[in-house]
Amino acid sequence: MSQEMFCFQCEQTAGCSGCTKKTGVCGKSADTAKLQDEITGALIGLAKSLGEKHASKEQIRLMVEGLFSTLTNVNFDNDDLNRQLSKIRGVKALLADAAPDYSMELLWNAQEDIRSLKSLILFGLRGVAAYAYHATVLGYEDDTVNQFFFEAMRLLSKDGGMNDFLPTVLKVGEVNLKCMELLDRANTQTYGIPSPVTVPLKVEKGPFIVISGHDLRDLKLLLEQTEGRGIQIYTHGEMLPAHAYPELKKYSHLKGNFGTAWQNQQKEFADLPAPILFTTNCLMPPKSSYQDRVFTTEVVAYPGMVHIGEDKDFTPVIEKALELGGYREDQNFTGINGGTQVTTGxxxxxxxxxxxxxxxxxxxxxxxxxxxxxxxxxxxxxxxxxxxxxxxxxxxxxxxxxxxxxxxxxxxxxxxxxxxxxxxxxxxxxxxxxxxxxxxxxxxxxxxxxxxxxxxxxxxxxxxxxxxxxxxxxxxxxxxxxxxxxxxxxxxxxxxxxxxxxxxxxxxxxxxxxxxxxxxxxx
The missing domain is CATH 3.40.50.2030 (Rossmann fold)
Structure with missing residues (x-):
């Protein structure tokens, strides 16, 4: 293809057909899109090199993290993506019959129906990888799920007709069901059984932190590190259901929910006197009005943002909250339809x-x-x-x-x-x-x-x-x-x-x- 980039994995892709300019609708650059394709091609090459052999823990980690990093609105940091790419290629090079990286041009230029089925497989795998990642950080893994990533990615390098790929399209769904069950068990055994709760949309005066995404472990660690510090914690986006888990809602400084859905963040965060911690996808390119208050962790990354590493020391986020001081008076926010509270659980x-x-x-x-x-x-x-x-x-x-x-x-x-x-x-x-x-x-x-x-x-x-x-x-x-x-x-x-x-x-x-x-x- 002659375009500077090609990506059509999300619903808002340009013209309902594909982003082909210097910047995608999600905000990623053509260079970032190219790196994500290279990571995908390297992962397909790794799966092909491994063949029918059982993947190791390191190979599984690289596969899951690589697929998750290429999911929409997760990783915009080319330096971090380059580091991942180097690690994948390094591990692949150690295999006896190391295959070259798969060229994603072969997939994007395949016959229309084959491209469609392979895309369903690939994009579905990226979603499964996100769920597998969340379960893994809680210590829950499933070997069937992990090995399937390699089986399915290996298939993407092969030629064939529709009947050669349709069964794997449905098997992605079958494996995802097993993965979602695993994550459900990981969350409930770690944080308890969710129960219905009413969550206010009001933000109280004083220092606070907004945490967004899906990773309940990050929220738990943040609650532990902010306990007794005079800092309130508010969920955002997909973190809202955290209020329903007994082991999370027992923290009195987990106060409520801020904002509405992820796509409104650039407006809702513009004048926010508090830091925002992104734990998973749904990060939009931060505006200059608040970019100094955005922090990332896990596979989420954006150039110039402070990233909290594996040590999970949230001190920079905590210090920023204390520095900004929050609102001087309680703020009564509402949902899209004017409601002052929501329920979950x-x-x-x-x-x-x-x-x-x-x-x-x-x-x-x-x-x-x-x-x-x-x-x-x-x-x-x-x-x-x-x-x-x-x-x-x-x-x-x-x-x-x-x-x-x-x-x-x-x-x-x-x-x-x-x-x-x-x-x-x-x-x-x-x-x-x-x-x-x-x-x-x-x-x-x-x-x-x-x-x-x-x-x-x-x-x-x-x-x-x-x-x-x-x-x-x-x-x-x-x-x-x-x-x-x-x-x-x-x-x-x-x-x-x-x-x-x-x-x-x-x-x-x-x-x-x-x-x-x-x-x-x-x-």
């Missing part, structure tokens, strides 16, 4: 504990339908669909939600059905595993398949973790999924037709039309 343990109530409500007609409205948020026009959809759901229906897409509507008050709230936040994107557990349990209660339940999934996607979750749903045979706000640019017409014909995957239209179709007696 309705994980699968909580919902399954009242499964009999849910079943009785369905049998009596008090609860006619359950919607899972969740996924990623983003800036592209059309995402108001999800707010309007939730607002228009009938009073005899319930809405489960998860991931950062919930910020479109999680401050709404939808009332209750019996003793249950109509709107229930199940947690982070990886907690889609919990939604699957709930659906499976209800199917057992009603002695039917999941597709026969009065349940509809309405999903929004942005990056690669949403891709692997979608593949998990397809692996499980779940049909009639509504997907938006736009379809992935890397899905070719033939692959899309396959998904529509075999899984009834449906692009969203309007809230009114989709609700009418979903709730019609013939649906």
């Amino acid at each position: 309705f994980g699968h343990h909580t919902i399954l504990s009242v499964a009999d109530q849910v079943a009785d409500a369905v049998k009596s007609g008090a609860l006619k339908h359950i919607f899972l409205v969740g996924g990623c948020d983003g800036a592209r026009a059309g995402r108001n669909y999800y707010t309007e959809f939730v607002q228009k759901t009938p009073a005899d229906t319930a809405v489960l939600t998860l991931a950062c897409g919930k910020y479109r509507f999680n401050d709404l008050s939808l009332g209750t059905i019996g003793s249950l709230p109509r709107l229930m936040d199940m947690g982070q994107c990886n907690d889609a595993y919990g939604a699957i557990r709930v659906a499976s349990a209800l199917a057992e209660v009603f002695q039917c398949g999941v597709n026969e339940l009065p349940l509809t999934l309405v999903l929004s996607w942005y990056e690669q973790k949403a891709v692997c979750i979608l593949l998990t749903l397809l692996h499980l045979g779940i049909r009639n999924i509504y997907l938006g706000p736009s379809l992935p640019a890397f899905v070719s017409p033939n692959v899309l037709n396959f998904l529509v014909e075999n899984y009834q995957l449906t692009p969203i239209s309007t809230p009114e039309e989709d609700l009418k179709k979903i709730l019609s007696p013939q649906a």
Whole structure:
């Protein structure tokens, strides 16, 4: 390709076809995009060199970190990416029959349908790697998951037809289910079972730190290091569900949630008198108005930002919080719809504990339908669909939600059905595993398949973790999924037709039309 860069892995890719200029929509430069391609090519070369041999701990670490680093809005630091690339090539060179790095040009220029299927595999693997990384830092690993990265990456170097790659597309979903279950176990065994909690959006006066991302371990360490220092901690984005875990909410200085979804950070952080710690993806290039207050850790990196290394000494963040001093008076913030608080903590343990109530409500007609409205948020026009959809759901229906897409509507008050709230936040994107557990349990209660339940999934996607979750749903045979706000640019017409014909995957239209179709007696 003659373009300065090529990337179409996220939902907001330029022109819904691909970023090909000096800078991508996410803010990464063409040089960064090239380095990420080189890392991917080196990882494919490593997998090919290893062949059928069992990957070592070091090889697994490089594979998982490398895939995670190339996920959207994670790593913008070319020096750090170059260091990773050198390590991967160094480890590959030690193998007896070291293969050259795979050229990503071969993938991007492949026949359209093959490129589409290989992209589904690669982008799905990047999402799985993020979940595997979070589990690993808590000491939880699964050898099947780890070895599959090498099997699937090795396949990307091969030629073939659609039938040679389709099984692996679905296997990515199967392995991701195992990985999400592993992370669910890691989080709950480390931090306890989440329970429903109301989280204020107010920020109290005095020094504070905002922590963003998904990594609960980083939050725990930050809470430990700030205890008794007169510094309040506020979550942001996907860190909101942390308030529901017993081992985290026991800290009295974990106060509330600041801001809305990740794409609003450049506006919301502009005048923030506090540092922001990014633990995972969703970092946007910081504006000059607040770039001196941004800190990164784990695989997240941005040139010029202070990075907290493996020692996890958050002293620079703490000192910055004390220096800035926070607000002089309490600040009463609101959500997108004007609400002053949000709830979270309705994980699968909580919902399954009242499964009999849910079943009785369905049998009596008090609860006619359950919607899972969740996924990623983003800036592209059309995402108001999800707010309007939730607002228009009938009073005899319930809405489960998860991931950062919930910020479109999680401050709404939808009332209750019996003793249950109509709107229930199940947690982070990886907690889609919990939604699957709930659906499976209800199917057992009603002695039917999941597709026969009065349940509809309405999903929004942005990056690669949403891709692997979608593949998990397809692996499980779940049909009639509504997907938006736009379809992935890397899905070719033939692959899309396959998904529509075999899984009834449906692009969203309007809230009114989709609700009418979903709730019609013939649906």
